[in-house]
Amino acid sequence: MRSIYGGPLGTRVITGNEAADSLADAGAKSDIVDPGPTAQPTISGIGSIARSLAHNVTSGWWRKNEPTLSGGYRKWQLDYALKEPMELKLSRPTLHRLLALRSRHGDFEAYHKRFKHEDAETHCPCGKAKTPEHLVFCEISVRRFPLVAAKTCSPTDNRPGRA
Structure with missing residues (x-):
């Protein structure tokens, strides 16, 4: 056995520790399973x-x-x-808009056209068509929620009425 001196307490090699380590290594590498209570699964x-x-x-x-x-x-x-997703921590109005944006089911121009809603308001007060993406990039939303706009990349769809 060797000893290590001069280091902090606990760094000394304890007599018999190396033998115990080698036995533990051999046991860990062995295919033999202890049939005792320690072999039973835990709740965790x-x-x-x-x-x-x-x-x-x-x-x-x-x-x-x-x-x-x-x-x-x-x-x-x-x-x-x-x-539970983080989105469920949002307020109901904000979650409503997020789900409408993701599912594309909401107060959007394409939705109203598809179901032939003649009296629907299909344009935002800013003048652009209501699209799922427009909710995020609209100048009114950007002014009202500047932190959201700063974290959002610009739209990739440049077709008229899509941003």
Whole structure:
């Protein structure tokens, strides 16, 4: 056995420690499982396995079904998660607008045209057509919510009435 002196307490090699370490290494590498109570699963271990299985199943389901979603929804590149999304912490009016923007179901020009709503207001007070993206990039929204506008990239669709 060797000893290490001069370092902080606890750095000395304890007599027999190297032998115990080598036995522990051999036991860890062995295929033999102790049949005693320590071999039984713990509640924490079962929970970890359950979370892992649930994640694998839902991820597989999402990978299979995500391509069938509309292109407008897929462009958001959203993941499927079991836990509550951060968006649910938003106020109801803000969440309403976010969901309308993502799903493209809302007070938008294309929606009103598709369902032939003759009396619908299809333009924003700023004069541009109401589109899902316009809600984010409208000059009125930018003035009212400057922090959101600063974090948002500019629209890529330059067609008239799309921004």
